[in-house]
Amino acid sequence: MTLLDVRDLSVRYEPKASRPLDAVQEVSFGIGPGEFVGLIGESGSGKTTLGTALLRLLQRPGRISGGSITFDGTDITDLPEDDLRALRWRDISTVFQSSMNSLNPVVRVEGQFRDAIEQHSSLRGEAVTRRIRELFEMVIIDPKFMTAFPHELSGGMRQRVNLALALALEPKFILLDEPTTGLDVVVQHSILENVRRLQAEQGFAVLFISHDIGTVLDLSDRILVMYAGRIVEDQSAGALLREPLHPYTKGLLGSYGDPRQETVKITYVPGRPPDLSLPMVGCSFAARCPERIDLCLEQDPPLVPLQGGRAACHVAVLQREEGGAGPHGEPKRGFEGPQFVKTADESRSALTNDVVLSVEGVGKVFERRRGFTVTRTEAVSDVSFDLRRGEVTALVGQSGSGKSTLARMITGVESPTSGRIVFHGPDGDQQVSGFRGRALRDYRSDVQMVFQDPYSSINPAKRLGYVLSRPLANYQGLKGAALRERVMELLERVALTPADRFVNRYGYELSGGQRQRVIIAKALAVEPRIIVADEPISSLDVSIRAEVLELLNDLVKENDVGILYITHDLLSARMLSDEVIVLNNGRVVEQGPTLDVIRAPKDDYTRTLLDAIPNPF
């Protein structure tokens, strides 16, 4: 008996200004009582739209255009809002993606629990307060925060509060839509642990939407893989990891590597998902698929039962029919796409290059004056390291560990309160904090930043050609044909080819990975010696992270720049960096060649960070 039964569900967006688009196409699946089901896919795959449709929260121009949703025996596809209300939150609740905005900013947290509880139960007054206190304890938050306003809570706490809120009426089903995206790995880990424990205790069913196959594999009983509005694979978590059926799943799995290996290999899925508003012939994944056969281009593969699960792939079906001995060969486990490889040998040689920047015993104390009291906060204390040409140093730590403050000092935005930062540039050794005026301007063209969010760091009103020409005109005084030529060169350099197809496009027309390439091209424009990359891949889909990592890695090798890679994620640090510095509360707790640190962590904090990495292997 299934709790949630979805049959041939389709969702169509019909915006006034553009072509209609089927974001979800004939999706069928069921979730049993107490089952934990993961739903993965890259951005734009329709997973969030599907979730919104299940909650019956679609807004115009989106609507359910076909199929049915049955919850606990009731067909809720067209159920009027008044009847639906009885079901909402009492039976079906949710935790949304952006924890920052899902609480009403002007109402105390308690009030936002109270209205839901009083709406759906007979509890009133003190009984409600008791229930809220109980819920807070369930998610390990001190009940004194009940009377806080949402902005007074940290991101992690807010998401815990949202989780507690979802549990308020002991629902049968909870939809978790990327509940921990954007949070620190450590916080993320502890929240998901919490979810897992509560689910085991209370037995609610979960649909867990995420783009991160690692966490999904960690938590779920069963996994649905979504691509271009359809479910392309449905298997139990164990089977999916052992024997993925669809090449796209293989691609997603390939984006994980074991950081402890001497050589880490990760693959990525090239290209972009198809435009769903255009008619399509054949398999929607065919264009990006390494296992494609002619049939894939002609016929859309249906989702059929296979190996105890379901898959929508001609090749997978044929291979199993032939028993691995036919013309389509053995089933493959890996994704034979482009690869990014990092070996330990490369790191060893990189660590002997010339030093380009040395950080010597640097500390930073912030003073905050309020009336007559001065609060002193030590953001960074006594940090020392060298950054070399052609080498990547990773600064790893949670938010608040001082890594961004350190980056600001290195770029000359802030001055250290103790110690010094020395730049070994073309004009000899210079102290960074001493730069003023013209010297600072010159230094800024030697040190470039790449920011976290590629979606907001490109001017949306300008074409890429213009965006890239600004630093060239500003710092190198290029004009006319020479400028245009250099812009084209930069686009080629970051593999946005052919360049003349990209030069007149706008940032918002590109995928996240492509946008991050533009940002990197912008940083490269002034031929810097140092690039400070602040979480450059954390907002990107896993399947394209490798693409950006590879680009950065090539830059290091070919242009001899030094990269300071700032991240909270040790796994990606392993992929890119040769040396790693682990920061906790402004202090270096561990420092050394990346592989050594990951294989044999000496500090407890490093171990905590390592444990927090979802490890499906």
Next chain:
Amino acid sequence: MTYFARKFGFFLATLWAVVTLNFLIPRLQPGDPAEIMVKRLAGKDAALDPAQVKAMRAMLGAPDGSLWNQYVSYLGELVHGNFGLSYTYYPYKVTDVIAQAFWWTVVLVVVTQVVSFVVGIVLGAYAAWRRNSRLDSIVTLGSTFLGTLQPFWIGLLLLYVFGYSLGWFPTSGGYEESTPGFNWPFIQEAVSHSFLPALALLIVTPIGWILGMRNTMIMNLGEDYIRLAKAKGLRDRDVALRYAARNALLPSVTGFALALGGVLGGAILVETVFDYPGLGRLMGEAVQNKDYPLLQTLMLLTTAGVLVANLAADLLYGVLDPRARRAQA
């Protein structure tokens, strides 16, 4: 509490700055007010008689002594509420002249502002909640059309139709034969005289509130906390009021407090059209007649009004939006 204390401190500092500027600016202007007065009385080409100028100075109470002494005595006069005599209504004191006009304006403009605000907020919120409905289209299109009109022009139309053609309402002044005070005949007359000016203002002023409220609320409706409130299965009314409107109201409240501060400036054009005995008409007269004491006092009153309103807006915002308290404290 520090938030409120700080805001009050800022208020006092700004008020002092305004008062000081009000003292300094006339003294930085070239020319002697007494000479100007004599010239005006004697004719442009007549020679200045020093005796006349001296007499005029004595009459106006023109200042002497060092700038500092003048400043101190100016502050002293302010504290005692002594603002000098009006030229236009000589020898009445400026304060008396203003006091007469004060209540006319305050009642007219405050009432219309409050009504406009309430009507505007309610209509705007409703239009946003039922976005793209027929009511929304009527409200939005109607507002955009009426918003291009000027209240004084509407005033002229109203005067023509209801004042002259139909004769339903008086066309000028504030009252006729009754004695001003708290008595029935006077209240009746005052209301009938104020009706048309109020209507002229009421047609236009809610429009800013309607459009502002509708836009912020539509923006807020896209927020996740609204989606979550719907997912919680709350009643529509609760979602609309406690979640959407409550948040969308914040910018409008500040705007409203500021608008109330402007009240003391009166509605110059509308008051002039209806010859309504309020501060706006008074200010128009003061400008025309170069009545410096009156003008200066009205300016001081207006700026003080805006400042008080600003303070009220800040304090209110602190109460309404918990985030503001911490961000600035």
